[in-house]
Each structure stands twice: as C-alpha cells, then as structure tokens.
Amino acid sequence: MKPITTSQGAARSHAPFASGPLNRRSLLALAAAAPMLAAAGCAPGASANGLRPDGALRVATYITPGYTDLFPGIELFNESLSAELGSDIVDFFDSGALLNAEQLVPGMLRGVTDVGFQTSSYVSASFPILGAAELPFVNDGFEQMRRALAPSSPLMTLMNDTLRPQGITNIGAMPCTEQWLFTVDRPVVEPGDLRGLRIRTAGHVEGEMVKSLGGAPVSMSSAELYEALERGTIDGMVSYLGTIVSRGLEDVVNYATRAHFGAYSVDAYANTAWFGDTGPAVQEALHSAGAVYAQEGTDIQYQVYEEDYLPMVQASSLEIVELDDNQIDSFRDATSGVVDWWIKAVGDTELAEQALAYVKEA
Template sequence: MIRFASILGAGLMALSLATPTLAADVTLKLGHIAVPEHPYGKGADYFAKLVGEKSNGSIDVKVFPSSQLGGQKDLIEGMVFGAVDMALVGTAVLGQFQPQISIFDMPFLFDDREHAYKSLDTVGMDLGKSLEGRGLKLLGYMENGIRHLTNDVRPVKTPDDMADMKVRVMTNKVFVEMMKSLGASPTPMAFSELYSAMQQGTVDGQENPSAHIFTKRFYEVQKYASKTAHAYSPEPMLISMISWGKLNDEQKAIIQEAAKEAIDWQRQVSEEQDNEYWKEIKATGKMDVIEVDRSKFKEATAPVYEMFAETVGQDNIDKIKALSTK
C-alpha cells in the first residue's frame, strides 16, 4: 500500500507539472468613480463578466464603483504601486502622468464619435505606450461621453453669458484655460465634492456628459444645461504593470481580448444612452436644456490650441485632424 501510494503521489505530481497554465486563480480589483448605472460603469461590469467567461472562472475581476477605492488620482497612484490592479480614469487626470494624453481634453477636437474612435484607437494607443514606463498599461478607451455646461445662475447661450461664473473643472490645465477662454472662473475640484459644492453655492456650475448630469442628479442643484458639446471625454482602461507582470501569457491574452470586446460594447451603449439621458433630464422638469450655437464657443476656445500645442504635440493634433470623417 505504501509503495502504491508513493507511485500514485508521484503520478499526480507529474500530472500537475504537465498541466498547462492558467496556474492559479487570479483576483483583480478594478476601480472607477462612476455609479454602476453609468455607461462606463456598465462597461466595467461587462468586462468583468467577459473575463470570467473567457477564463472559465479562473480570473475574477471585482469591480469597485463610486470612488470606493478613491478618486481618479488615487486609482492611478494605486496602480503604479500595485495596490489597485485596474481602473477606468479620465484623460484629464491621466494627463498629469503623461501630458500628451491631455490632447483628448482639447476643446472641439473631434467632428463626431466616429472621428473620436478612430483617433483613440490609433493615436491614442500610440500615446499610451509611454505609460508602461510609468507603471501603467493602457488596454484601450471606453467612453465617458460628450461634455456640456450646467449652472444655477443664468441661461448660457453664448460665451458672454459665462462671465465671472464659477465653474468646477477637473484638476487639468487644459480645462482651466478652456474655461478662462470662455470668460468663466475655473475652480478645480474632485468629482466626489462636486454635488455638495453646487448645493452650497461654492461653485455656480460644472461641465460633464449627460450620464453624470443625470445619474449624479445634478438637475437637483442646477437650473440650466447648455448643450455646448465643448469636449469629448474618453475613459482610458488601465492595468497596473505590477499586476500585468504577475499574469501568464494566456491570462494576458484573455484580459486584452475581453477589454477590446467590452470597449466596443460600451461605446455603443454610451451613444444609445446619451439621448435617453437628455430625455430623462428634461422629464424631471427641474432643468432647462438649452441648444446653443457651438461655433461661438469653438471660436472663443481656439487660443487653447496655441497654449498647449507644444505640450500635447502639434504632430498629434495634425494626425487627429487627418483622421477627420468630414
């Protein structure tokens, strides 16, 4: 019996050594600041589902929405040091770590969503390669949405209406200068502090896509929404290089494949929900939605390109313009 058990044990050990990897179960923490109902919140959940299916359950992506793992800067720093495995963050914050990625925060950069997707999937991915030396790997770009202005002071139909208006912006130089060019007083502030700041009158307004305006119930503390569509907001999907280095080749392939599928799916969901969110906002009866002449806003923000051409790279601006669909 002893000899048989010994042979059986040796056989099982040999079998385990011969078994190809996926070697051990892997758990990855993915954080973001949106509510789960937000389009990129849904994209994160869909990505987690795909990874589970493609890995037969051997890779478990646990999603932490609503700033549970911290704000966007916290998430980025967490990935750099390996405390956070994955995150969805805005280019406005990521640009503090790789300045050229701030190109995607420039005003009126894209003609439409098709132009944005072409640019992100080419120029954007090229720019993302340099993040790897900073501890971050870019998997692709989900969509936050198209940004619009809201405020609680007056209807904004032209840049002149924004004079001296205190507008919350992300901690990003492009957004600060953009608001200055429109005559507003930019107030950098964390997203988690925004609702109470508007409620208390610390700021008069803010700018965000319709998804945040609706899901964060900004219509409760803001009277007016102006459809300026002044910027498009991608949502880079990142993984810590420390976490990436712990995965074998098969696991890496699963993550990349799931990311691509989830990004394609999420972009479609985001576009479909954008119109629905505006309908829901109007249906509340609490916020006036104003159509504006965007050309006046575009003209006013043109100097921002001269200010940041060197930072984001004039060659990158030219490459994006060459991808125009119009």
Template sequence: MHTKRFPLLVLTAAMLVGASSTSQAQETHEWTLVSPLTPAISYMALYQELANNISERSDGRLKINFLSYGQHPFSGAEILSAVRDGVVQMGNTADVYVSSMEPSIAFLGLPFLFDNLEQAKAAYAELEDPYYRQIFADKYNAELTTGFVISGSAIHANRPLNSIEAMQGQKIRVFGHESGEMIRLLGGEPSTVAFGELYTSLQRGTIDGALTGMDGARAARVYEVVDNNTWWNWSYPVEFTFVNQDAMEALPEDLQEIVREEASLINERIQTDRDIGTMRILIDSIEQYGITVSGLDVDTLEEFRTRTQPIRDEWLEETGELGQQAFSIYEQGLQ
C-alpha cells in the same frame, strides 16, 4: 529483476512530472481593478461583468476584484500611477483625470476640436494603437485593454450659458487644467469641487454651474437643484482600462488572451451604450425634471473655438513631438 523495475520507476517519475504540470496549470491569480467612478454611473455594471466573465472563462484561475469610488484610496489621477507601480494590477480612468500627470493623453479633451461624436470616434480609432497604446506601454508599464469615447459634455446651471455675455463671472465647476482654462478664457471663474460635493455646491450657490457629462449629472442628481443644460459638447473624453504589463506577462498565455478578448467585448458594449445612452439620459432628464436644454449657434461655437485656441497651442508646446503626432493624425482624418 531490474528489467521489471525500470518501467515502474519511469512510470512513477512520469506521474510526478504530470502532477507537477497539472499543479502549475491550475495556479490561481488574483487581481484588483479600481475605478474612480461611482456605482451610480450607468455602465459601471459592465466592468463588474468583465471581472465575472474573466473569472468564469478561466475556471477561477484569474479572479478580479472590482472596486469603485469609495472602495479604494485612489483618485482618478492616481490610478494610472498605481497600475504603473503594481500597487494594483488593473485600473480604469479617463483622460481628463490624468491630463495634469500626462498631458499627451488628454488630446480628445482639448476644447472644440470636433463637430460631433463620429469625428471624435474616428480620430480615436486612428490614434489608439500608434499613440495611446504606445504611451501607456512606454511610460506607464501598462497595456491598454479598453478605450471608448464619451459625448455630451455640458454645463448644468440655473440659466443657459450659451454666449460670452452669459458666461461673464459665472463660477463653474471644472475637472482639469484644460477645462479650467476654457472657462477662464470664456469669461467665467473655474472652481474645483469634488464630485461628491457637486449637489450641495449647486444647491447652496457656492458655484453657478458644473461641467460634467450626462452620466455624471444623473449620478449627482444635479437636476434636482438646477434646471438648465447648455449642450456644449466641447470635448469628447476617452475612458481607458489598462493592465500592469508585469502582471499580464505573469499570466499563462491562455489567461492573457482571455483578459484581452473579454475586455474587447466589453469595450464594444460600453461604446454602443454610450453612443445612445448620453442622449437617453438627456431625454429622461427633460421628461422627469422639465429641464431646459440649449446649445451653441454656429457663430457662438466659432467664437468659443477661437477664444480657446491658446489651450490647444499650449498643449502642443507642452507635449512636443508626441502631441504633434496626435495633431497630425487628427488633421489627416478631417481631410
């Protein structure tokens, strides 16, 4: 009698263990991904696609709710700390937004370091793992998942701002310490204006011009109220997406790999889109609004670079060994 019941007990126990394992395997997780950018930014749909792809590949075991500007309470500067503290599990922001909080992240936002986009991308590729990834992990409990470089930083105004003389007394909207100091050293007056107020501030003449990229210019419809683009390309901002390390480690390994793989795929697509998208928006603006585009000649560019040297010196002093590490990698890449 006992010999007949023993296998049945073993089978029943095994079924219960199997059911428990299946239940654990099907455990679901829900994250929130926040961005400071408006849905009008052309590549924002790719972040929604990232969230959708992760949910689909995980069979719904990891759902990511994507919230853009106006759908959450965080500024661009606050998103990094929100992820660090686990208030949200995933965040997207740019170096220019967090430069006051973490100056070392703003390296590619320093003025006039690079001659072109390819130089900036090469520098970022060398800095990504030993520098940026380490800073996010060590200081902000965050794992870097995407990082891409943006070109096309320009001044949008009612006249060309392509000389020191033209800059004198001009009130220019800026978006961080480095950009504000740059405008001041070049003879202008830096002004802080919220992105949502950019259109009316230019329209009313509260400011004379605005620093922003081409995506931002299009999203804010600035060429309805100003008609000049001065193509400085003074910096090459980096936009990041990062995940709270505790949230990542709480996922099963297969879900962790899905997050990393899908983020890498989306990152490649966004970088490719930005490589051509900035110029495409500029051409569309010329055709649609008839704007005038000008740049900096070689002598003026060198003068701007010289006048803004104190910003780079201050940054190196403030960031110490960490900043010197970035600068050494940058200089090696230029050789």
C-alpha cells in the same frame, strides 16, 4: 449583470502580507509598503505567471453602480476575463473601495491593483497625451471620438507608445458623450457669458477651456457638487449628462448649453510591467476584454444616454440652450488657445500635432 465580487474586499490571502482574508486595511498597508518593496527589487503581489500568488487578477475603479451608463461596461470587461481565464480569477473592487480617483493610477503603478478603470480627465495632467481626446470643438463629437479611440486605432497606438514607458497601458477606452456647460443663474449663449463665473471642472483641459472663456475653474469631487451648486459655492459646471443624472443635479442647475465643450473617456489601464510579465493567455484575455469593453460597453453607454439620460434631462425644468453654427464658431475661436496650451503641455510638438490629426481625421 452582477459584479464578479463585491466592493467589500476580496476573500483571498496574499502572503506574506496577510495570513487570513485580505481586507482594505491590509491592502492600504501593502500600498504604503510598495515603494520599499520596489527599492528592494520585489514587486508587490507578483508571481511567476504575472498573476497574484493565489492566481487572482485584481480590477479596481472608483465608479459606482449608480452610473448606469458606465458600470455595465466594466462588468462586461470582468465577465469576459472570467470567461477566458476562469470564474474565480477576477477580484473586483468598485466604488473606491480599494482606491479612489486620485489613488487609482499611483496605486496601480505600485501593484495595489493590476487593472484600473480611470476617467482620462483625472490623469491627463500627468499623461498629457490623453488630452488629445479632451480638447473642445476639435471634431464633430461623440461618434468621431469613438472612432479615434477604437482599439488599435492610430491614436490609440500613438497613445500607448507614449504611455507604456510611463508605466501604464491602455487596454480599452469608452468615450463619453460630449460635455455641456451647466449654469445656475444665467444661460451661456456666447463666450462672454461665462466671464467671472466659478465653474467646476474635472480636469486640466476643461480648466483651460473655462479660463479661455473668462471663467474661474474650480476642482471638487462629484459627490460635493449638489451642495456646492445649491449653496452658490460654484456657479456651474462642465459635465457629460451621466454626472448630472447620477447625482440628481438637474434639480440645482437651471441652464444647459449643449455643445462640444470637451470630452473624456473612461479607460481600462494595466500596469505595464505587470502586463509584460503575464503569459500569452492572460494578455490575450485582457486584450479581448478591452475590445468587449470598448465596443459593447460603449454601445450600452450610448443607449442609456439616448433612452434614459437625455429624455430625463429634457423632461426636467432644465432649460437646454441649442447653439447655431455661428455661435459654435464663436466658441471654437474663443477656445482655440486651449489647443496651443495643450501642445506645450505635451512637450513634443510633432507628437501632439500627430495625435490631434488622428482625432480630427477619425
């Protein structure tokens, strides 16, 4: 499948900020100007029908084509939009060409992009309700999480009711397979084995999980992981298999403890104000594309996991540690405080407990 446009930029003019083809520099200038524009009552890039002045709908992600499990779903989303709205509608920027992981949601709130694909672990500190789907050992894993995050599910409805007033709307979720613990020097078979180890985590929920087991969470980008593991800067990481395979990390970690140490999703978000300004045809097309992404994109992701990623890791020198029920119970008990921490982070006990119930009941 071919992306709608390349990550080098969209060949469109966005007056009044550019009189010629738009490039990354002018987009970043627009991002910098956005707060002043908002203060003046002018939404950047807005037009009468909610699309951009030239009729474009901008989609951005930092995810690269190297993630052969995740990227096809994003392409399907774009193709669905194009089929509904026209082949020249979607301006697509991948691989962080427009906004990197830290910039994506703030940039979307400022109108730099209309739709952004973001990993939940990157933003659950700002939007704690998302953590309901990231907690360790709270359900039976991937399939249950997939049901919990399905379009129009009770959890998704509750999440959106919470997210919309904060400026973003989830229009499609792709749950990733469960996160394992990967270590360099010794396997983790019981909670105490992680004590004192420096473990890379991608989000706050994972960080609390690592701390509950006596480890020290370390934040760094996935691009830095190979060198950090090779040099001993970190002792391991929490990750789903896609990161291991896409970054070639099976060569530098020696042990993998397979259990539900956490989970996250890669979600399609829209700027709430922008979404509300679009016409019914655009809104329906976005909902349709989000459903395609959630269903067919997740199907592809899991197929790649089953047929490519898992066999590749199993065939590597990596030793996979399979835990029995008693061992899993010991990790569940040791990490139970993470749930209490998350409920406090949400700041609304009733809301948090309802979200957690929807995850467990899915």
